[in-house]
Amino acid sequence: MMPAPENTEDLLPTILGTRAASLGVPENCVPWPLDMNHSGGSTPDQTAKILKSLRKSGEYGQWRWPKRPVVFISDLHADAESLVRSLVAAGVVQRHENDADGFDLTDFGRSCVLVIGGDCLDKGPSNLDLLNSLKKLIETGVRLKLLAGNHDxxxxxxxxxxxxxxxxxxxxxxxxxxxxxxxxxxxxxxxxxxxxxxxxxxxxxxxxxxxxxxxxxxxxxxxxxxxxxxxxxxxxxxxxxxxxxxxxxxxxxxxxxxxxxxxxxxxxxxxxxxxxxxxxxxWFYDRMRAIYKTGSVLFVHAGLDDHICAEIDENGVSHINQLFREQVYQDPFTFYSGTVANIMRTKYRAVDKQLSSQGVERLHRAGVKILVHGHVNRDRGQRLKTMKGLLHVEADITLDRNSRKIEGLKGIGTGATIILPNGNIVGFSNDFPYAKVFTPEIHMTKAALQHDGT
Structure with missing residues (x-):
């Protein structure tokens, strides 16, 4: 187990509180370990690329942080218990029964935005229980943003x-x-x-x-x-x-x-x-959208391509969601093979719609500095990477029990990615001993020092 560094108390989000230990999620945090393969770059070169991306995005203005905390949970794949535990661990709800809908919002839950990052369906153990949990969340009045995933x-x-x-x-x-x-x-x-x-x-x-x-x-x-x-x-x-x-x-x-x-x-x-x-x-498909942006942070299920970057730069995020609503009920294959659906299914393979450094530049120009997404599952908590100069937080932390069994992970998946108004991005999971805290302002200073030293 990695030793906890000293003097990180000021980075520890109070939202984890005393709920952490009982749910198997970390009670303490570390600065995001960029130099480790499971969390960032496996080599100094990869870490340098992340710092370079930070420095490049800084050329297009300062980071803008959401006015409300944002809690991102993705790829639940029909595991309602994992959803509720993750919400409890993040401080969004408090539980009064063990049922899939036996919870109420906390004060933090009433203040935050909850983004469900897609792939609610398939695999099991219970699709309908998960849908009932989401419906209960809507009824509580939580600010819910429901993104489309490829399985949905x-x-x-x-x-x-x-x-x-x-x-x-x-x-x-x-x-x-x-x-x-x-x-x-x-x-x-x-x-x-x-x-x-x-x-x-x-x-x-x-x-x-x-x-x-x-x-x-x-x-x-x-x-x-x-x-x-x-x-x-x-x-x-x-x-x-x-x-x-x-x-x-x-x-x-x-x-x-x-x-x-x-x-x-x-x-x-x-x-x-x-x-x-x-x-x-x-309500499930009626509420669904393709993309959500707050401050400098963009949320999608999978990823982006040059065409979508250009659309965001020219017409804004709301235009992408309008295209999604218009196209999703048209010819199924034409839609699913197109650039809007690429947001929900790309893994940046050769057969996918392509993202280039020119597309990333347009995204930076539109004020987007980091992408938070699911789709690519990880078994040691969230991972930070760069793709063509765009920072990505891979936040599919293998929550559903079906996938966890296949991957040899123990327990019920619990965790979330939280973007705080104070400039911290926090990723926690019961598969990593500490909450990872990424603070772009601190890392941008490192990037600047590295650049001056070259």
């Missing part, structure tokens, strides 16, 4: 494609969700389909299978149809991905206790619950 979008686009006119661009969108959506569909079947005996009105098994799976000619027709939207490498990757998912999907569904009729019934019920105007969970 897959359900929306997959269910819509299942009942739309079939085409080579859309008929694979339901299977594209993959096996990770099966826990959600099983929950919906058990809680909303079976009790109402709605399976009786569902078509026969073969008809359901034909509607769920892409046609036999899809692999031949898709490349030509997708050519105007994707490059050849991305098309081939999509074909390989779908081949694997098609091969395993029905067997995985049966293992989850769902034959194709039951699965189809659950999908149709999802359309009613999530997409109908009066659906029980219609």
């Amino acid at each position: 979008l897959r359900l929306l686009l997959g269910v819509r494609a299942l009942t739309s006119d079939r085409s080579p661009l859309t008929e694979h969108m339901f299977i594209r969700m993959g096996n990770k959506v099966l826990p959600l569909l099983r929950e919906v079947y058990d809680k909303h389909v079976a009790p109402a005996n709605e399976l009786e009105s569902v078509p026969d098994l073969e008809t359901c299978r034909d509607r769920i799976f892409p046609s036999e000619t899809w692999q031949r027709d898709f490349p030509e149809a997708a050519a105007e939207h994707l490059g050849e490498a991305a098309i081939q990757k999509e074909l390989r991905r779908l081949k694997k998912k098609i091969a395993t999907f029905e067997e995985a569904s049966l293992s989850a206790g769902l034959d194709m009729r039951m699965l189809y019934a659950a999908a149709m019920k999802c359309r009613e619950l999530f997409l109908a105007p009066d659906g029980l969970y219609a």
Whole structure:
């Protein structure tokens, strides 16, 4: 375990308080360890790049901090208990029952902004419990910003494609969700389909299978149809991905206790619950946005590309959210392969929309100095990195129990990233012994000294 440095008391956010020990999260903090691979750069060169990014962003004016504390929690993947524990640890709520909605806002919770960074759905253990927890948060009056994640979008686009006119661009969108959506569909079947005996009105098994799976000619027709939207490498990757998912999907569904009729019934019920105007969970997609900015800090699910950077510079963040609301209900494949949806799915791979130093410069010009996001999970708490000169806080700290089991992590995931009006960014997790505190003003001084010494 890394020893705690001295004289860090002034950096310790009071919001962690005495709740920390009982939840397995750190009670003390350290200045963000940039020189460690799990938290920053694995080499002096990587650390130098982070400091250089700080110095470069400083050329476009001073940092502006949010007027209210911002609490960022991302990639919950249907783990309501992880959400509630993280909120308790961050001081946003106090718990009075062990239920998913057995909590009330604290004074800090009433003063802060809560950003849920996307990927609320899939994997398990309980999608519907998590949605109920989020609904309770809305009812408490918390300032909630709900960002779209790629898993959230897959359900929306997959269910819509299942009942739309079939085409080579859309008929694979339901299977594209993959096996990770099966826990959600099983929950919906058990809680909303079976009790109402709605399976009786569902078509026969073969008809359901034909509607769920892409046609036999899809692999031949898709490349030509997708050519105007994707490059050849991305098309081939999509074909390989779908081949694997098609091969395993029905067997995985049966293992989850769902034959194709039951699965189809659950999908149709999802359309009613999530997409109908009066659906029980219609609020989920109604409240969703692509991006949120406060001060110099930008929040997204995954990342950015040059086109989005230019849009932010020219038209502002609200324009991106307007584009998202307009495009998300258009053709599913056109939207998901486009630059707005890239915000929710990029990992800065060659097949993704590209971010360059010119795009970062435009973002700096628009007043953005750091990006806080999920999507790339970490097992030792939050990590700071630089991409083309833009600072990123990777804040997916592997909260859901499904992922934690796969990665060999113990306990229920608990943690959050907090941006404070006093100029500190705090990341804490039950997988790292200290809360990490990043203070750009201090590190910018180091960057300036380093630059003067070169």
